[in-house]
Amino acid sequence: MTTDPALTRQVLLARLRTLELSASQDSARSRQWEEIRSSATEDLSGPTSLDQWVNQLRSELQRLGGELRTAASLNDIPSAVVDLARESRYKRIALGDDRLLEEIRLADQLNNFVEFRLLDKRSASNPKDHAGPALAQCQLGITGCQAIIAETATIVLDHQGFGGRSLSLLPECHLVLAQRSQVFGRLRDWWNATQPGRDNLPTCRTFITGPSRTADIEKVLVTGVHGPLRLVVILAG
Amino acid sequence: MSSGTIPFKNLARKNLADVQLRGNLLRATQHSLAARASAVSEVPEWELLRTAAHAIKKEAVDHLATYLEQFEAQVQASGGHVFWAQTGRQAAEHVVAICGHHQATLAIKAKSMTSEEIGLNQALLEAGIEPVETDLGEYIIQLAGETPSHITAPALHKSRAQIGKLFQEKLGCSYTDDPQKLTQIARSRLREKFLQASVGISGVNFAVAETGSIVLITNEGNGRMCTTLPRVHIALMGIEKIIPTFDDLQIFLRLLARSSTGQRLTSYVSIISGPRKTADFDGPEELHVIILDNERTSILAHPHMRESLFCIRCGACLNTCPVYQRVGGHAYGWVYPGPIGAVLTPEMQGLTRGRELPYASSLCGSCSAVCPVKINIHHMLLWLRKSVVDSRRSPWTERLIIRIFAAVMKRPRLYRSSARLARLLEKLFAKRGKGLPVPGWSLHRDFPPLAKQSFHDLWKQGGLS
Numbered sequence: 001m002t003t004d005p006a007l008t009r010q011v012l013l014a015r016l017r018t019l020e021l022s023a024s025q026d027s028a029r030s031r032q033w034e035e036i037r038s039s040a041t042e043d044l045s046g047p048t049s050l051d052q053w054v055n056q057l058r059s060e061l062q063r064l065g066g067e068l069r070t071a072a073s074l075n076d077i078p079s080a081v082v083d084l085a086r087e088s089r090y091k092r093i094a095l096g097d098d099r100l101l102e103e104i105r106l107a108d109q110l111n112n113f114v115e116f117r118l119l120d121k122r123s124a125s126n127p128k129d130h131a132g133p134a135l136a137q138c139q140l141g142i143t144g145c146q147a148i149i150a151e152t153a154t155i156v157l158d159h160q161g162f163g164g165r166s167l168s169l170l171p172e173c174h175l176v177l178a179q180r181s182q183v184f185g186r187l188r189d190w191w192n193a194t195q196p197g198r199d200n201l202p203t204c205r206t207f208i209t210g211p212s213r214t215a216d217i218e219k220v221l222v223t224g225v226h227g228p229l230r231l232v233v234i235l236a237g
Numbered sequence: 238m239s240s241g242t243i244p245f246k247n248l249a250r251k252n253l254a255d256v257q258l259r260g261n262l263l264r265a266t267q268h269s270l271a272a273r274a275s276a277v278s279e280v281p282e283w284e285l286l287r288t289a290a291h292a293i294k295k296e297a298v299d300h301l302a303t304y305l306e307q308f309e310a311q312v313q314a315s316g317g318h319v320f321w322a323q324t325g326r327q328a329a330e331h332v333v334a335i336c337g338h339h340q341a342t343l344a345i346k347a348k349s350m351t352s353e354e355i356g357l358n359q360a361l362l363e364a365g366i367e368p369v370e371t372d373l374g375e376y377i378i379q380l381a382g383e384t385p386s387h388i389t390a391p392a393l394h395k396s397r398a399q400i401g402k403l404f405q406e407k408l409g410c411s412y413t414d415d416p417q418k419l420t421q422i423a424r425s426r427l428r429e430k431f432l433q434a435s436v437g438i439s440g441v442n443f444a445v446a447e448t449g450s451i452v453l454i455t456n457e458g459n460g461r462m463c464t465t466l467p468r469v470h471i472a473l474m475g476i477e478k479i480i481p482t483f484d485d486l487q488i489f490l491r492l493l494a495r496s497s498t499g500q501r502l503t504s505y506v507s508i509i510s511g512p513r514k515t516a517d518f519d520g521p522e523e524l525h526v527i528i529l530d531n532e533r534t535s536i537l538a539h540p541h542m543r544e545s546l547f548c549i550r551c552g553a554c555l556n557t558c559p560v561y562q563r564v565g566g567h568a569y570g571w572v573y574p575g576p577i578g579a580v581l582t583p584e585m586q587g588l589t590r591g592r593e594l595p596y597a598s599s600l601c602g603s604c605s606a607v608c609p610v611k612i613n614i615h616h617m618l619l620w621l622r623k624s625v626v627d628s629r630r631s632p633w634t635e636r637l638i639i640r641i642f643a644a645v646m647k648r649p650r651l652y653r654s655s656a657r658l659a660r661l662l663e664k665l666f667a668k669r670g671k672g673l674p675v676p677g678w679s680l681h682r683d684f685p686p687l688a689k690q691s692f693h694d695l696w697k698q699g700g701l702s
Contacts, residue, residue, distance in 0.1 A: 003327065005320060008321050012321050012323055013302050013305070013306065016301045016305065016534065017302040019302075019534065019537045019538055020300050020302055020303065021299040021300070032285075032288055033289065035285060035288075035289070036285060060501075136428070151501070152502040154502055160518075161518060162518055163519075164517055164519035164520060165465040165519055166465055166519050169462065191484070197445075197447060197448060197483025197484055197486075201448055201483075201508065203315075203510055203512070203513060203517050204465075204520060206461065207490075207502065207506040209500075209503065209504050210504050211504070212456065212458035212504055212505070213504055214373045214374075215390070216373040216377065216391075217377075217392070217395075217397050217419060217420070218265070218397050218416065219268040219269070220397070220416040222416050222417050224420070225373060225458060225459070226371065226428075226431070226461075227461060
């Protein structure tokens with residue numbers, strides 16, 4: 001039996017409409033939101049300065065099986081990237097499309113080393129040819145990020161431009177480059193500061209908290225399931 | 238789901254005798270409970286968050302038509318397709334039709350309880366499409382030909398040795414019981430599938446009406462894989478997954494992982510708003526969202542049960558339930574186990590099938606106490622027991638006993654002589670200090686002993702000063 005989808009929609013919505021309660025019920029929800037907002041300002045426990053939050057970020061990331069490295073300034077990031085790639089013997093490196101990577105001219109810097117094979121928007125004549133398999137061959141995928149939330153060591157990443165969603169997902173190590181000014185304390189601090197629902201959302205935004213993990217076998221924690229085995233953050237400034 | 242017709246009592250008895258299973262269950266649930274307790278204790282505003290989450294879900298569930306229409310318009314505005322399904326079968330047929338349209342022979346799946354509920358894998362197989370579960374736990378049980386026994390940890394009932402043997406047998410690899418190695422085997426097997434498949438199927442954790450976004454939460458990254466690499470993404474959601482605004486999402490992100498696995502936040506939270514745009518490098522070209530009723534409107538129509546639609550499928554009530562901890566998920570006979578399953582199964586599958594489930598509870602209330610959206614689960618179980626009795630589905634012996642009891646209570650003379658008779662019987666048959674043995678019932682419980690003298694006798698003697 002096939003049914004007309006438009007009819008199913010109509011019938012279902014009509015039934016749902018008869019089961020709706022009056023619109024005035026929304027006051028309970030707004031009241032709760034007000035309470036949450038006021039409780040947030042009262043809560044003074046936990047780190048207060050940016051330095052303390054960066055320490056929190058370091059220890060939380062480590063606890064999750066990730067790693068925080070620091071660079072004195074933006075200009076010191078490329079050598080920190082080279083160090084990481086060399087010590088881990090990463091040869092094939094994919095570079096995301098990000099303002100910060102452009103600013104420090106990371107592609108040019110890495111091109112000075114013959115041992116690295118780069119995959120970025122310039123090395124590809126038609127960038128979309130490199131989806132999936134090519135990125136899966138890379139050992140290191142480097143991206144910037146929108147923000148880092150220190151409390152939970154969460155990276156907020158909008159997948160735009162070259163590499164898209166795959167670049168931070170397929171390579172065995174995901175390296176995130178960020179500046180200290182991008183670090184927020186708690187999830188709500190970032191939320192309040194950026195009002196993320198107001199602007200146009202990107203097609204995909206991901207909150208990344210540690211390397212991929214599972215505890216599906218006897219609750220034993222294993223890192224590196226389908227996503228990256230390793231997550232490293234280099235924080236500058 | 239073949240176990241659906243076997244009574245809970247029989248399944249529970251079988252599982253209670255399985256020493257291996259009980260060890261696996263106890264280890265897993267205790268682990269999750271301890272992790273949850275520690276994660277929750279870090280959040281001073283926990284109770285406030287629960288109250289807020291309850292209020293948000295109430296607002297959404299009380300106005301589903303409004304928010305679902307808003308959501309639909311937003312998804313369509315971003316280039317996605319929306320399909321409404323009244324039954325599980327309609328939803329499954331639509332998934333098969335989309336796969337057929339793209340000549341797909343392989344569909345990769347992220348974990349989705351809703352897809353279990355509608356028997357999607359079976360429908361795909363019948364249409365000649367291979368469904369591959371990519372969550373490690375789901376992959377394990379798919380290889381074993383079983384169904385999930387837990388909402389968030391589907392293979393929780395299996396030990397590492399059992400999984401090792403399963404991999405050896407089904408995948409032809411050499412035996413190992415090292416979770417790390419087993420995971421690596423699954424990773425490399427599934428990588429190939431991820432790169433081949435043209436259709437990815439996922440559930441939806443939250444659907445945001447305001448922005449038309451679907452939110453997917455996974456630890457392994459398989460959710461990201463399934464919604465990034467294939468050309469087509471099909472997302473399957475129950476009508477109750479909706480939340481009104483993007484800001485509301487924050488509350489649930491702060492509650493879900495801590496309740497479920499005791500993590501501060503799950504590894505990956507993906508917020509997907511529409512299919513790939515021209516400027517995007519990758520991501521599916523087509524996004525299909527299927528909005529499913531499948532008896533949810535019947536729950537909605539029942540004022541005492543409406544709250545069960547607030548459930549965000551964290552699994553905390555399963556872990557904390559003394560019954561679930563001992564009998565495991567498969568005893569519940571359908572896809573949703575534990576206390577919330579004992580509520581949802583009778584509602585969605587009818588009282589004929591789920592008649593025993595409201596009784597599979599000690600009514601201790603631990604489920605309600607841990608629920609991150611404050612669903613009054615144990616009260617609903619009581620309501621369901623009332624429906625079982627009202628619809629005359631309780632056992633005839635129980636009905637007879639209650640009728641006799643009611644008849645006796647209404648007649649003072651009869652009551653007094655029955656009480657005397659009971660005291661006499663107790664003297665003759667009960668062990669010292671114990672109550673009357675009741676056949677069957679007294680196997681696991683003691684009937685309370687009667688007082689030496691009745692209230693009436695004491696009153697007459699004036700001994701009540």
